[in-house]
Amino acid sequence: MAKILLVEDDEDNIGLLVRLLEHHGHALSVAQDGETALARAREERPELILMDLELPPTPADPPDPNAGLEATRRLKADPATAGIPVIALTAHTMAHHQERIAAAGCDAFQEKPIHPFEKLLDKIAGFTSRDV
Numbered sequence: 768m769a770k771i772l773l774v775e776d777d778e779d780n781i782g783l784l785v786r787l788l789e790h791h792g793h794a795l796s797v798a799q800d801g802e803t804a805l806a807r808a809r810e811e812r813p814e815l816i817l818m819d820l821e822l823p824p825t826p827a828d829p830p831d832p833n834a835g836l837e838a839t840r841r842l843k844a845d846p847a848t849a850g851i852p853v854i855a856l857t858a859h860t861m862a863h864h865q866e867r868i869a870a871a872g873c874d875a876f877q878e879k880p881i882h883p884f885e886k887l888l889d890k891i892a893g894f895t896s897r898d899v
Contacts, residue, residue, distance in 0.1 A: 768792040768793055768794055769793050769794070769814045769815055769891060769895040770793075770794045770796075770811070770812075770813045770814045770815075771788060771793050771794065771795050771796070771813055771814065771815050771816070771817060771891070772795075772796050772797075772798060772804065772807055772808055772811065772813040772815070772816045772817070773785065773788075773795050773796070773797050773798070773816075773817045774797075774798045774799075774801075774804040774816060774817065774818045774819055774822065774835065774838065775797065775799065775817070775819040775822065775856070776799045776800065776819065776821075776822040776823055776830060777819070780819070780879075781797055781799075784817070784881075785797065787884055788891075791888060793891070796811055796813065799822065799823070799826070800822055800823040800824060800825055800826050800828070800834070801822060801823070801824045801825065801834045801835070801837060801838035801841075802824065802825045802826070803826065804816070804818070804838050804842075805838060805841055805842065805845075805848075808842055808848045808851060809845070809847050809848060812848075812851070813851060814851070814852075814894075814895045815851065815852050815853075815854065815891060815894050815895055816842070816851055816852070816853045816854070817853075817854050817856055817877075818835045818838065818839055818853050818854065818855050818856060818873065819835050819856045819857075820832065820833075820834075820835035820836055820855055820856065820857045820859070820868070821834065821835065821857075822834050822835055822838075824837065824838075835855065835857075836855075836867060836868070836871040836873075837871075839853050839855070839871045839872050839873055840871050840872055842872070843871075843872030852874040852875075852894040853872065853873045853874055854873065854874065854875045854876065854877055854887075854890055854891070854894070855868045855871075855873040855875070855876040855877070856876075856877050856879055856881075857876055857877075857878065857879060858878065858879045858880075860876065860878045874894065875890055875893075875894070877890060
């Protein structure tokens with residue numbers, strides 16, 4: 768079982784991912800904006816972060832297509848969280864998007880919608896060395 772921080776603002780996606788990942792034995796914590804994600808990562812020290820790229824920077828903000836990348840940059844710049852692997856969750860997977868994802872410090876990306884779900888499970892297992 769891996770301890771995972773899910774950073775996602777869409778309630779439907781949260782419900783689906785939490786159900787599926789918990790079914791496979793993972794423990795999840797959820798943050799719905801960048802600031803909360805940074806605080807939870809420092810406090811909880813998850814083994815892995817699943818980061819939606821389009822989310823509100825703070826709870827009062829509207830979604831921003833760059834907020835997940837900025838949150839990742841800040842996580843990777845902080846010595847306390849720099850070593851936590853980040854898998855970007857995004858519908859934007861063209862080469863220039865992949866370059867921006869990597870430049871922000873994401874360790875991998877997962878295309879949304881997530882199908883088949885086993886692809887995400889394999890990526891999680893690769894970063895956590897845990898059977899899923």
